[in-house]
Amino acid sequence: MSDTPMMDELEKGPWPSFVREIRRAGKQSATARDLINILELSYKDKKTHWKHGGVVGVRGYGAGVIGRYVDDPVQFPGVAHFHTVRVNQTSGFVYNTKGLGEIMDIWDKRGSGMTNMHGSTGDLVLLGTTSEQLDPIFTDISQKGWDLGGSGSDLRTPSCCLGPARCEYACIDTLAITRECTNYYQDELHRPAFPYKFKIKVAGCSNDCVASIARSDLSIIGTWKDDIRIDQDEIANYVKGGGIDIMKEVVMMCPTQCIDFDGTKMEIDNSNCVHCMHCINKLTKALRVGTDQGATILLGAKAPIVEGAMLASVIVPFMKLEEPFENLKELIEALWEVWDEDGKNKERIGEFMERMGKGEFVEAVGEQLADGECGIEMTSQIDMINHPRENPYIFYDEYLEEEG
Amino acid sequence: MSDTPMMDELEKGPWPSFVREIRRAGKQSATARDLINILELSYKDKKTHWKHGGVVGVRGYGAGVIGRYVDDPVQFPGVAHFHTVRVNQTSGFVYNTKGLGEIMDIWDKRGSGMTNMHGSTGDLVLLGTTSEQLDPIFTDISQKGWDLGGSGSDLRTPSCCLGPARCEYACIDTLAITRECTNYYQDELHRPAFPYKFKIKVAGCSNDCVASIARSDLSIIGTWKDDIRIDQDEIANYVKGGGIDIMKEVVMMCPTQCIDFDGTKMEIDNSNCVHCMHCINKLTKALRVGTDQGATILLGAKAPIVEGAMLASVIVPFMKLEEPFENLKELIEALWEVWDEDGKNKERIGEFMERMGKGEFVEAVGEQLADGECGIEMTSQIDMINHPRENPYIFYDEYLEEEG
């Protein structure tokens, strides 16, 4: 009988098997071979065999590597060290074979041959190497023009949807914004100095194909301010085509019921459109996002620990975003400034904003921005909330002093 | 010029004037006359002239009287004392002239001649008398069969809508329930011994004409379990009558879209009906509540202080309520038991339930009820909440201990 019956079982079935992957790598790598063995043991014991990672890294960088050690290095010497290296992916996760080949060569030489394409945050994750290899790996990838991503209390590697490179809905240049945020803030990315991690994700429209609203402290979502463009001829084609019941699948599903359709002509009350994308998604040939494009900026998404999970919420209902994105940078820096000033250790910016009160937070950021060059006006706005407060515990700033 | 120009101003206009009322009373009462004077002063000073009330009351009772003193008894001797007496209203606020006349006579003799018909909680409030008159007033009203209401940390006077006495929607006998709760719990009403106040309100249906869901710790709302009764002939009459656009005003406004109407015949998917009352309200001749009637019991409404305002939330999705309401009493006592046990001083039962966790609270009440005679089963049920938890911080009770 096999030493790894459970791993073997997971090589079966139609879905691509991670076990096959590890075994493919195992052809050249003792690390990958011991990974299978330790995994089999975890499956048997029903628990992890990894120890809390120590501080390992690359000279001059405080981030980009996650340390990991097995709990029984004698039995499993191949994974005695099993650190991961986070390499900055390109915007939109696009590659050509030449570039990707560079990484593969280095990793076959210096690591386990296993990767995560990609990590949850977006990095190209190289999975499993030793402390000694870390610096050489860095040197090698640097030579080829690659760099490390974030980890710890720093800016994490920004990521985005493919946006304008392939998608008709993109209202902003997601790829350019992502690269600019990454490359302009190299120090913040590589040398942790924030109260806690800070993630940026950029989606070209509110379909949010990069899950920015759930997974990034700063969520940048493309949108438009003017009217949805309607091509009535194409509407007619859809009606003729019969593939879609426009009334049922589009008009009735509009969240604000702001579409009027008489069976041939479509009209939209754009003042009541919330830019949800549904009608445009369904009638992609007939409807198009408006031309006055920009982004809605949202703040504060995070996983549950400590104060409970949060989705990002609107902080700027609309702003233009054009190269070199000076206004965005000013905004980001103002946000960091306010958070840095009063954020507690391990307090995400969303939790911080909640503790401070969103109105006060917005005011503080607004004060930072007042000195800026881009003239961004940041004040409390109704689109930041679903509805005004229900609670009468209002901290009025001003009160009049006694007369005389 | 008048001494009370602002009061005079408020005698003008088409809406009945409280100033005229006070002046009417003032014809016989010095207290009422000084009330006008002190009010005029408050209007001038833009602040109250009443002092924090001391502890005044009626012998043997800890409740039913609110003490009040003016801050300048020398200038305003008529209102030096200005206590209020809370008299239990009848269920549904119904009176005949004989009964009401008894109160009027006593009040003309021993008080200011001013009343609140009724107080926000429901009491018939006699407004303004002196400490010396309190006991005599109590003796007088007792003679006539009236009694005092609640105040302080006790059961407050229960109240209800007119329900079955006049309304076709009533699914429970609101008046009988209210009187039973009042009279059965005399000690709890008159002698404060709870952590804080406890209010009961009873509405015959979910229109909730007594605002129970917003204003009572225990909100009892009539409902039904079987199907809405439909009289198709009357539907036809409505269609003919033309006074109502059934499609627009009823079908489209059903919150779960569970009504089917083809222009003549109406069908309801009762399994998806949430008993909101809208369709029945609008087609009162054609639709009727079902015949398997009972109540939904909700817990915890309160004003903002301290933990924020709360609406009551479902604690028993459905229970039968029939005289002598033993099951209701068992439930109430179980609720009090759990609250009394661990509630903090000035912690309303809704706040307590929130602090304890609704699931734990329900379990604790269920344990109390397990010993009861009515066999009420109280377990966590999905109708208690809008949706299951979003937060993964689950306090699992059970865990397995190491084997062997």
Next chain:
Amino acid sequence: MAEERITDQGAKDYKEFLHPVMVKNYGQWKYHEILKPGVLVHVADSGDKIYSVRVASPRLLSTVSIRFFMSVADKYCDGFLRWTTRNNVEFLTDKEENVELIIKAVNDDGWPVGGTGRTASNVVHTQGWVHCHTSATDASGIVKSLMDEVFEDFTSENLPGKLKLALACCLNMCGAVHASDISILGIHRRPPKVDYHLLGQICEIPTTIAACPTGAIRQDIVDGVKAMKIIEDQCMFCGACYTACPNMPLADALNDGVSIWVGGKIANARSKPGFTKLVVPFLPNNPPRWPEVIDAVKKIIQVYKDNGRKWERLGEMIDRIGWAKFFKLTGFAFTKYHIDDYKLATKSYNMSAHVRF
């Protein structure tokens, strides 16, 4: 020495006080009609009918007026009358011909009829300067000023749906302010001015400290005596400490005033019950007629009249058109005060890219 003392009798039996037609048809009602504003007829399965005439009341009633109501009831209603849960008076009769006679009688003494169906309701309100020590504003005066101005909306069915009004004179909210269509709420804006000297003597210090929702009260020592102090920037002026301790008054003529809230609801009809939401954070106390407050409420009502669909409550209308549009239509300014910052605040954040331009 114990005298014969009657106690704990409880509430009087309502059955004595029900009109005989209501006793006979108790629980057997079939349907009702609104004959005109303020006049209802309820029809029983038996075919019996009871007519109700609803009469406005300022709630603060003299025995004189109540005796007047009694005289009307004696004349036309076999001696039966009632009050509603919103403090209106209702005259009950089984004789259709008495309806107009009742209306005439009450009108002649200055009492309007209305408040049923799609009208503005009477205002659930509280004590204010008439009786309460914690009030930040008066109750009766604002109610009178408001109802004088929206009088037509009480006597005629001018509105898309019911419009439930409420007022409370402080954050204790002795009414339905947190769940009405339009609410007026008295509001303090200064921390209590602690009277240090009396403190230790009159108040229980731990109780007072525990009363504060934000933990703004700290133990202090003044002249060697235990006292309290208020961390002013943690105080949001709720008055909970004053309820617990008389030596911490908040009333302040310059800073007290009124806030306005909208869109709450209690009935389960259609949408679930919901809380009111802030629209105007502060308006000054301007007695006797509070013109700023009345203006603001009238603006809201006008927007409701212009935009509401039939049966739609104010809050349901706002949900449909969006808060942004509601603020635009009313012209009220949106400020940081509108953004909740209490414990459940995040649930009110717009966690979406749903934005209207």
Next chain:
Amino acid sequence: MAEERITDQGAKDYKEFLHPVMVKNYGQWKYHEILKPGVLVHVADSGDKIYSVRVASPRLLSTVSIRFFMSVADKYCDGFLRWTTRNNVEFLTDKEENVELIIKAVNDDGWPVGGTGRTASNVVHTQGWVHCHTSATDASGIVKSLMDEVFEDFTSENLPGKLKLALACCLNMCGAVHASDISILGIHRRPPKVDYHLLGQICEIPTTIAACPTGAIRQDIVDGVKAMKIIEDQCMFCGACYTACPNMPLADALNDGVSIWVGGKIANARSKPGFTKLVVPFLPNNPPRWPEVIDAVKKIIQVYKDNGRKWERLGEMIDRIGWAKFFKLTGFAFTKYHIDDYKLATKSYNMSAHVRF
């Protein structure tokens, strides 16, 4: 001594890595069509077209397989390929005739094509026992077991709308677990077992205490040395303390397992984004194939298939039919664990008489 060291270059320029047709038509796309599951064509204003073939991936990829993908890209895509935000591989070509060739090539090496339109997505997931020290379950094994079973829903458009799946192996939730259609979440159920002896030496005690969301950790003295203790009934097993301090492991073979959550969503399409909600509080870890977990997920998918309306996401469907009905249809038990008891809990209470029977 300073050697020439290149640092802080940042991300590589994506422009190098875009197919020439995408460079040419950058930002000028007009519409797209799904030609069949896994195959998209995007048409530019210019009339140019780019075809995408989406290939499933277990995310955990060997360089061997990546080199295989590179060979396909070289053959049919001018050397261009990409990954999606859900870890699938996409081959990009302007030549329609290459589409089937790509599909054949990848299929031959065991890689299925699908995942577009109204299909079950690939599973966003995390490290599990493959790399992480805090995991309460494995990630890759459950994903593999699940996708083997719902394979058809990935390769064919069987569903009412998109079905986004996610898994995280502990409450840190390194994925989109809090906002997916169906989420699987690893969960501990025992308080950490504090290793008292090492404590003072390895951990910063105040940091660890501060890490606990419920304040369950207290300072303690053991054998005269500063240590920590856990108030067990205040612990809800989140693992935040373990992240801060290695000497508080939670892993426990008997008590670790998996919970299942549904109805979250990220896209703003129609309804606002929303959190997932608990449906199954606990299922045991049962490697290698976690049959209980897979069964539960399949049940949910079946209910979605049977009841969802076209384009409706799972959570939107549940909102329409009601949670009660969803529990009835799936057959899951409702327990006290389903009732939120964290800080925003009250907002989830049913504050209405809206009840279904």
